[in-house]
Amino acid sequence: MAETSTPETRVWxxxxxxxxxxxxxxxxxxxxxxxxxxxxxxxxxxLAPGLYGNVIWEFSLRGWAGVFTERDLFDDTLGIAxxxxxxxxxxxxxxxxxTALTLVFGLPTAWFIATRHPSTRAFWLFLITIPFWTNLLVxxxxxxxxxxxxxxxxxxxxxxxxxxAPFAMMFTNGAVLLGMSYVFLPxxxxxxxxxxxxxxxxxxxxxxxxxxSRLYCLRRVILPLMKPGIVAGSxxxxxxALGAYVTPRLMGGGRxxxxxxxxxxxxxxxxxxxxxxxxxxxxxxxxxxxLVWYVRATAAKGGRDG
Amino acid sequence: xxxxxxxAALSACLALPAHAEGRLNIFNFGLYxxxxxxxxxxxxxxxxxxxxxxxxxxxxxxxxQAGGHGLDVVVVSAYYIPVYLEQGLLLESxxxxxxxxxxxxxxxxxVTGDPDRHYTAPWVWGTTGVMVNTARYSGDINTAAIFLxxxxxxxxxxxxxxxxxxxxxxxxxxxxxxxCTSDREALREAxxxxxxxxxxxxxxxxxxFEKFVNEDLNASIFWSGAAGRIRxxxxxxAYGWPATGYMQWTDNAAILADATNVENARLFLDxxxxxxxxxxxxxxxxxxxxxxxxxxxxxxxxxxxPELTIPAExxxxxxDQRLCPPEVQELYSxxxxxxxx
Amino acid sequence: MADRRFSVRHLPGxxxxxxxxxxxxxxxxxxxxxxxxxxGPVIGRWEGFSLRWFTAALENAAFRNAxxxxxxxxxxxxxxxxxxxxxxxxxxxxxRRFRGEGGIYLVLNQPLxxxxxxxxxxxxILLAQIKQATGYHGLGWLIIxxxxxxxxxxxxxxxxRLEGMDLTLETAAMDLYASRFYTFRRVTxxxxxxxxxxxxxxAFVISLDNVVVSTFVKSPGQETLPTYLMGExxxxxxxxxxxxxxxxxxxxxxxxAASWLIxxxxx
Numbered sequence: 001m002a003e004t005s006t007p008e009t010r011v012w013x014x015x016x017x018x019x020x021x022x023x024x025x026x027x028x029x030x031x032x033x034x035x036x037x038x039x040x041x042x043x044x045x046x047l048a049p050g051l052y053g054n055v056i057w058e059f060s061l062r063g064w065a066g067v068f069t070e071r072d073l074f075d076d077t078l079g080i081a082x083x084x085x086x087x088x089x090x091x092x093x094x095x096x097x098x099t100a101l102t103l104v105f106g107l108p109t110a111w112f113i114a115t116r117h118p119s120t121r122a123f124w125l126f127l128i129t130i131p132f133w134t135n136l137l138v139x140x141x142x143x144x145x146x147x148x149x150x151x152x153x154x155x156x157x158x159x160x161x162x163x164x165a166p167f168a169m170m171f172t173n174g175a176v177l178l179g180m181s182y183v184f185l186p187x188x189x190x191x192x193x194x195x196x197x198x199x200x201x202x203x204x205x206x207x208x209x210x211x212x213s214r215l216y217c218l219r220r221v222i223l224p225l226m227k228p229g230i231v232a233g234s235x236x237x238x239x240x241a242l243g244a245y246v247t248p249r250l251m252g253g254g255r256x257x258x259x260x261x262x263x264x265x266x267x268x269x270x271x272x273x274x275x276x277x278x279x280x281x282x283x284x285x286x287x288x289x290x291l292v293w294y295v296r297a298t299a300a301k302g303g304r305d306g
Numbered sequence: 307x308x309x310x311x312x313x314a315a316l317s318a319c320l321a322l323p324a325h326a327e328g329r330l331n332i333f334n335f336g337l338y339x340x341x342x343x344x345x346x347x348x349x350x351x352x353x354x355x356x357x358x359x360x361x362x363x364x365x366x367x368x369x370x371q372a373g374g375h376g377l378d379v380v381v382v383s384a385y386y387i388p389v390y391l392e393q394g395l396l397l398e399s400x401x402x403x404x405x406x407x408x409x410x411x412x413x414x415x416x417v418t419g420d421p422d423r424h425y426t427a428p429w430v431w432g433t434t435g436v437m438v439n440t441a442r443y444s445g446d447i448n449t450a451a452i453f454l455x456x457x458x459x460x461x462x463x464x465x466x467x468x469x470x471x472x473x474x475x476x477x478x479x480x481x482x483x484x485x486c487t488s489d490r491e492a493l494r495e496a497x498x499x500x501x502x503x504x505x506x507x508x509x510x511x512x513x514x515f516e517k518f519v520n521e522d523l524n525a526s527i528f529w530s531g532a533a534g535r536i537r538x539x540x541x542x543x544a545y546g547w548p549a550t551g552y553m554q555w556t557d558n559a560a561i562l563a564d565a566t567n568v569e570n571a572r573l574f575l576d577x578x579x580x581x582x583x584x585x586x587x588x589x590x591x592x593x594x595x596x597x598x599x600x601x602x603x604x605x606x607x608x609x610x611x612p613e614l615t616i617p618a619e620x621x622x623x624x625x626d627q628r629l630c631p632p633e634v635q636e637l638y639s640x641x642x643x644x645x646x647x
Numbered sequence: 648m649a650d651r652r653f654s655v656r657h658l659p660g661x662x663x664x665x666x667x668x669x670x671x672x673x674x675x676x677x678x679x680x681x682x683x684x685x686x687g688p689v690i691g692r693w694e695g696f697s698l699r700w701f702t703a704a705l706e707n708a709a710f711r712n713a714x715x716x717x718x719x720x721x722x723x724x725x726x727x728x729x730x731x732x733x734x735x736x737x738x739x740x741x742x743r744r745f746r747g748e749g750g751i752y753l754v755l756n757q758p759l760x761x762x763x764x765x766x767x768x769x770x771x772i773l774l775a776q777i778k779q780a781t782g783y784h785g786l787g788w789l790i791i792x793x794x795x796x797x798x799x800x801x802x803x804x805x806x807x808r809l810e811g812m813d814l815t816l817e818t819a820a821m822d823l824y825a826s827r828f829y830t831f832r833r834v835t836x837x838x839x840x841x842x843x844x845x846x847x848x849x850a851f852v853i854s855l856d857n858v859v860v861s862t863f864v865k866s867p868g869q870e871t872l873p874t875y876l877m878g879e880x881x882x883x884x885x886x887x888x889x890x891x892x893x894x895x896x897x898x899x900x901x902x903x904a905a906s907w908l909i910x911x912x913x914x
Contacts, residue, residue: 016745022738023751026731026798033795034758037769044772052389053368073640074494083644105668111658112665126907131672133903135856137873138892141880142675145682145690145889150520152678168462170522171509185672218658243762245859250880253509254468260764267768268365269468270643280765287762331867337882356868359878372771374778376866514881516690566782 038284045277053271063274067282084262091259094177094248095241099188099234101181106188106233107226113189114196125193132186140247143182147175171253179251180241187240188233195229228298235294239287259283328353330570333370333380335557336361336512337532338429340590347577353570361512362469363389370395370562378565379574381429384556385471385627387419397561399572401427406579414596417556418628426558427575428596430531430587433616433624434472434553436546437528437536439521447546448620450480452525454503461506465517465526468510470642472553473500473527475625479551486630490637497641504645518543530613531592537612545613547620555627556596676896683893685886700890710891712868713875717855719786720871724793725801725851731794732801732850733843737835740809758796766796767863774864784866792864793854800853801846808842841909848906852899 048060070081113124131139146152149166157163169175199222207217245260252258257265263283266276328351332339336359344355358377360366363386369375371393382390390396401407402415402423410428420426436452443459451457454477456464466473475485477500483492504510508523515532517523519539528536533545559578561571577583584595585603594614601609608614616624630638683701687694704710735755739748758766774788816838820830858873865874872895879888 012743015742019738019742019745020747022734023755026735026802027751027754029727029731029791029795030754030757030798033770033791034761034766035754037766037773038761040773041765041769050371052364052371052393054371073497073637073644074490105664105671108658108661108664109668111661126904127669128672129903129907130900131676133852133856133899134676135873135892135895135899137856137858137876138679138895139676141876141888141892142679145679146675148520149522150690166521168508182671182675185668214658239762243764245764246877253465253513254511255507255509260762263764263768265646267771268368269362269470269646271364271368271639272643273772276768280762280768283762284760284765288760291760333867358867372775374775374780374784376778376784512881516885520690 041277041280045274045281047274049272049274051271053267053273055273060274063272063276063278066272066275067278087257087262088259090173090256091242094173094180094258095238095244097177098180098184098241099237101177102185102188102237103230103234105181106185107192107230110189110192110196110229113193114199128186128189128193132190136183137246139183140179140250143179144170144250147178170251171255173252173256175251176248176256176258179247180244183247184237184241187236191232191236192226192229195226195232199225231294231297235290238290242287242290243283328570330355330379330567330574331377332357332574333366333375333377334359335381337515338381338557338591340586343578343583343586343590346583346586347574351570351573351577353567353573355574364470367393367395375562376566377562378567378571379559380562381557381559382426383627384417384419384426384558385629387417387426387558387560388629390560391419391425395563396425397563397565397568398424399561399568399575400424401575401579404572404576404579406576409579409581409584409597409599411596411598414556417558418626420558426560427579429557429559429578430591430593430595431554431556432530432593433547434469434476434527434529434555435533435548436552437518437526437533437543438546439518439524439540439542440544441542442521442524447544448549448617449546450476450548450550452546452548453507453527454480454499456503456506456525460525462508463524464507465513465523466507466510467512467527467529468646469527470638471627471629473645474638474641475553475627476527476548476551479625480548482550485551485625486628486634488631488634493634493637493641497644500641500645510646515539529593534592534611534613547616547623549620549623551623551625552620553627554624679889680893680896682886683889685889688886690886690889700886701894703887704890704894707887709870709875710872713870713872716786716789716869717872720789720793720861721851721854724790724797724854725847727790727794728797728801728850728854729805729843729847732798732846733805733839735798736802736805736809736842740806741812741814755802756799759799763859767860770860771863778866786869788866789861789864789869789871792860793857796857796860797850797853801850804845804849805839805842808839808845812838844909845906848902848909852902855895855898855902 044055045063046059046061047055048058048062050056066081068081068084069078071078109128113121113128116124144151147169148154149168149170153169154163154166157167203221203225207221243260244258245264248256248258248261252261254261259279260283263276263279266272266279270276330353332344332355334357338359339357344357347353348355360369363383366380366382367386367389370377370380387396404427407423410423414428414431415423417423417426417428436447436450438447438452438460440447442463443457445457452460453464453466474496477496478485478487478492481492481495481499483489483496487493513523513526515536518526518536521540528545530545533543537543537545559575561568561575565571578587579597581597581599582603584597585600588595588600588608589605592608592611592613594609629635682690682693684696684698685693686697686699735751739751770792774792778784778788817830817834820834821827825833856873857871858877861871861874862877865871870878872891876888876891876895879885879891
């Protein structure tokens with residue numbers, strides 16, 4: 001920036017000062033109550049655990065070492081913390097499966113909404129928005145009602161004579177997957193819909209008129225145009241699914257534990273705050289990595305979504 | 307609309323001072339505090355009571371240690387009192403000098419960890435054993451095998467209540483070892499057995515009673531009183547005392563060292579030692595209490611309910627809940643962490 | 648546009664899957680709402696229509712306290728977040744881009760990038776220290792925590808509205824020697840109002856729905872509706888829980904419907 005103080009630069013400098021001032025309340029609130037706590041978390045991950053929770057203020061790498069390794073209780077050999085690997089693996093697998101499942105159902109749904117007549121489209125869109133804004137806990141309670149041992153599905157199957165004992169669905173990985181897909185589905189539908197809505201159907205018509213097969217048209221014209229929506233939807237589902245806490249806690253019954261529950265455990269009964277802090281930092285980094293990948297993937301297309 | 311809304315919201319906010327006169331914040335195990343008790347206490351003293359619940363002693367102390375909790379009264383298992391004292395978390399409130407202390411039965415005037423009742427007033431006492439839906443499994447239920455080696459009928463429907471010391475103590479005794487043993491071989495066996503049994507558990511949780519009543523879960527390590535409340539809703543459930551050893555415990559109310567409403571907290575400790583109030587707690591929780599004269603106010607049939615009637619041949623199998631020596635307690639913690647995750 | 652011959656829009660199977668999706672999405676919620684009106688106490692055993700569980704909930708002091716806390720926190724946090732977001736949107740949308748704008752944008756969206764459980768635990772650690780040092784245990788901590796993660800949600804519709812806005816009207820007003828403040832009050836503000844309102848409603852609903860951060864930040868006696876519900880779930884699964892869930896559901900739907908109508912109205 002030029003140092004000469006022509007009237008024009010002075011006006012611009014005032015303008016800049018005004019704009020920074022306008023942005024500052026939001027910046028201060030977020031810095032103090034979202035960024036600072038994360039910094040504290042990073043610090044805590046390098047401290048020693050207290051005997052009954054909290055931390056002892058001395059430098060220690062035990063928290064970080066505990067993320068993937070553990071010392072055997074009895075013969076003191078250092079090994080891989082398979083329990084953690086299992087939970088982290090399950091979290092990633094379940095989050096990916098949730099993304100896939102929501103994609104399978106969300107894509108046709110978004111397509112369906114976008115291809116309605118404009119007069120009814122708003123209604124369908126409204127129908128998909130309602131669950132999106134409905135309390136996640138309430139929706140988890142609702143899906144739990146359907147699949148529990150004494151729940152709707154079992155009652156129907158029992159009364160129809162298909163099964164003679166309740167089919168146990170609660171407290172399994174499947175229950176967590178079902179619950180998360182149910183809860184996060186609208187997050188997939190909305191961005192995909194937004195992408196399709198922008199789509200000019202005449203392009204497809206043109207391809208079709210040029211005797212492109214339906215499959216070819218779908219693969220070469222429609223899918224590429226939907227891709228930004230699919231990528232955005234996948235990220236929007238994957239991130240909360242990876243860090244999910246409420247749904248796995250209710251549907252998993254403390255056994256089909258996910259990453260978020262493992263973190264919670266360390267700050268509660270596990271009484272290992274530094275390990276919990278280190279696990280939190282790792283989770284945050286994975287999420288940040290997924291986002292960077294997303295930004296790269298969309299930026300590569302040269303599109304700016306504004 | 308907005309201006310009045312802002313004003314209304316702000317004034318509502320300001321009308322909630324941080325430490326109003328006449329407040330009391332109680333920290334207790336879940337499903338352990340009769341709402342009527344708090345309502346009556348409020349009505350009689352004018353103190354506004356809030357209740358926060360926790361699941362285990364370990365969780366409670368972690369929350370208190372974190373600081374800034376704003377709590378006044380905490381309920382602590384007798385064996386865990388030394389941990390609180392060692393950390394300097396309890397106020398020496400001298401319940402032994404309170405007016406209603408005369409009601410405390412002689413056997414409860416001294417508990418592990420607080421021999422002279424300088425810190426705690428008794429809440430209730432009970433046992434931890436197993437609970438089984440006998441409609442699903444009709445075999446012997448006086449055994450820890452219910453959760454350590456579940457019969458086929460119960461596999462996948464067992465819940466483990468995550469109480470560290472109780473679970474490991476009962477496991478050690480099931481294996482023929484002593485509780486709090488320093489024999490590493492025995493501790494290793496206990497860990498291995500728990501890890502082998504884990505796949506048969508449906509959940510490791512403090513489930514809502516309805517999960518049992520509705521038969522989503524059909525067996526669990528459980529507390530005598532809670533088992534009684536479930537049996538009343540679903541008569542198929544029965545409570546068993548493992549012949550190799552079951553837990554016997556006392557829980558107690560104490561005032562925290564950094565409590566802000568100390569006088570109200572003292573009032574409350576004295577209040578729960580009055581017979582009619584202790585009876586209220588027993589009626590709700592279905593546990594026995596330590597207050598003589600409370601029997602007159604108890605629900606008929608409570609004292610001879612199946613869960614409170616320990617078969618004569620099993621009386622000797624009771625294990626007093628206790629804290630192990632630090633190095634063994636540390637091993638307990640690490641075993642527990644391995645089992646829990 | 649209604650070209651019936653054309654088949655690309657009507658891919659085979661799509662409507663079927665979409666309708667299944669809607670059915671799957673709504674059936675559990677409908678079952679929950681229906682059972683909220685059940686006369687009997689046992690979930691799943693229909694004993695006739697009744698409002699008794701709604702009455703029971705409304706007479707329940709713990710529920711009323713939680714509802715009051717939720718409304719206070721959601722409205723104040725919604726207002727704080729909307730105010731911060733509006734100012735920030737004014738700073739980042741109109742006029743020339745400037746150095747640091749990208750940074751501001753990143754900070755504003757930072758709360759969205761952090762997994763909720765991590766933010767919750769981190770706030771618990773930090774606020775425990777601050778609560779201890781200040782001795783203040785009021786609702787203020789919940790409000791400021793909620794305001795923080797509501798800012799990005801409030802920011803989105805306000806920013807969108809401002810970006811779609813024509814600058815010429817403001818320029819014209821300034822050219823007519825209207826003061827900057829007068830222009831803002833008489834021209835800019837009315838034009839951006841629908842976006843601000845939509846932002847507030849978004850923030851309000853997001854705050855109203857939050858479970859995880861509230862669970863870790865609340866002080867004794869500060870149950871919000873979702874944390875109260877979570878606690879009750881552990882205690883017992885009763886028809887009353889379904890009634891409370893239904894009430895929360897109606898509240899969210901009402902807010903969404905209102906904001907839907909407002910944003911659909913053309914300026």
